[in-house]
Amino acid sequence: MSPIVLMSTPMTSVSALAPASPVVTAAGTSASAFPWLTLIGAIPLLGALLLFALPGRAQVGRALALGFSLLAFVVSVVAATRFDPGSTAQFQLGERLEWIPQFGVSYSLxxxxxxxxxxxxxxIIVPVCVLAGWHDVPEGGRRRNVYFAWMLLLEAMIIGVFASTDVFLFYVFFEAMLVPVYFLIGSYGGPQRHAAATKFLLVSLAGGLVMLAAVIGVYVLGPGGPDGFLVERLTGLSFDPLVERLLFVGFFLAFAIKAPMWPVHTWLPQAASQATPATSTLLVGILDKVGTFGMIRFCLQMFPEASRWATPVVIVLALVSIVFGAAVAIGQDDMLRLIAYTSISHFGFIVLGIFAFTHVAGAGSVLYMVNHGFSTAAMFLMAGMLAQRRGSVRISDYGGWQRVTPVLAGCFLVTGLATLSLPGMGSFVSEFLVMLGTFQRYPWAAAVSSLGIILAAIYILLWYQRVMTGPKPEGLERVPDLTGREKWVMAPLIAAFLVLGFYPAPVxxxxxxxxxxxxxHAGVTEPRPTNPAPAGAMNGSAK
Structure with a gap:
């Protein structure tokens, strides 16, 4: 095992910060002349409020939801074109307004x-889910409008989480996400939806309350003042080692639950199996990424010493998640629970890459979050399309469906191959980077994680074999193949992990x-190569 080499991290200078004003840019953030991030989040929020206000007889709710979600996508792409990867600022497209200056809270994005x-x-994923959930509420009316309103509200909260640069504001969005998910599961899910929604809410709230205590501790022990919750000011601070470790645990526990990691994963299989496929996609494809996002943004940057201290335990937990999730997925008969357990395995890879503390593994982890969002969305939605036709999510109720629905079977196969990280798919690039970067510092961990790849091939190929191959099933001659709407659902997802598989360079x-x-900020350097090049090799003199 290569030791982690420490670097001196610059201390935050309180006196260097400009005095607070109604609109001000924090040090380390590049201001934007236009509030792009606020606009991206405000569009789905406005759409949700409009859907909540629609009368029950209105039948345009889902069309409005699709329109608002597509508009948010267009604005996000425009905002992304204004992001400069070569900028030296820690954050770009910055916005800041004083919110509760007495407690150091600001609306900072x-x-x-x-x-x-x-x-x-x-x-990208939200409009796909809206289109996929077109018939999730067959009774229509207000109940359908509210269903899509909760989706848009969840999107607004998620945008807020990913854009917040104030720790307290992040916490507000982090907890606010629970409300729409609770109602999406509890009001529109399966027969055990109330139990699943309640368990999700209670477990998430427990982790959130622990994090709240840590958030308050960071402010009290930090520089304080009207900007006391800004990430820039809390990065590089020096805490007592014991205090820093306790604060780290407070944040990490909440993020591990959200991710989810073993052993705090138990809420996910039940929630995913009871929610509608569109809701499960939002839950695992987007919301769970908040956990790994938080580990990078807060744990590594704000608590570097504690992150290095916890690395051995976190790596072991990540490896257990990889092997446990994949092994349990093999034995599942419920398609939605199978996908949930595969996600536990995949999140293990993401966490492993984060705490490998190498650039290659870190880049692979972030890319993995993107690729996993697309591939898992496709898997959940494919399972939903099958269940809509057969009336069951049990794998044992299928067989021979490639003879009845060849286009659906083809999309299922491509999606499955992306999930098991076949070369040419986006997941392969990210998984390879994670393992390569992990091997640079922890060869033994990379070796153990390879079991997850083997098990992934087993559960995906067995699933395809049991559902799609075999004799043509009787009584299903009139089962339709993918409709035009369903092809529009699958096309952007399949295109995403194919494009990212062959050309991930822009991302x-x-x-x-x-x-x-x-x-x-974490205070680590890249490990030295174990087999350095011979002298003169770089200038071509080596033979």
């Missing part, structure tokens, strides 16, 4: 490469600077 990537990914170019900045 900004994004780095990781943040803008997560926002664009979210705005990596955006991600890399933020990964380098995080490692610098």
């Amino acid at each position: 900004g994004v780095d490469g990781m943040g803008i990537a997560m926002i664009v990914m979210s705005t 990596l170019d955006v991600i890399n600077p933020s990964v380098s900045s995080t490692l610098q």
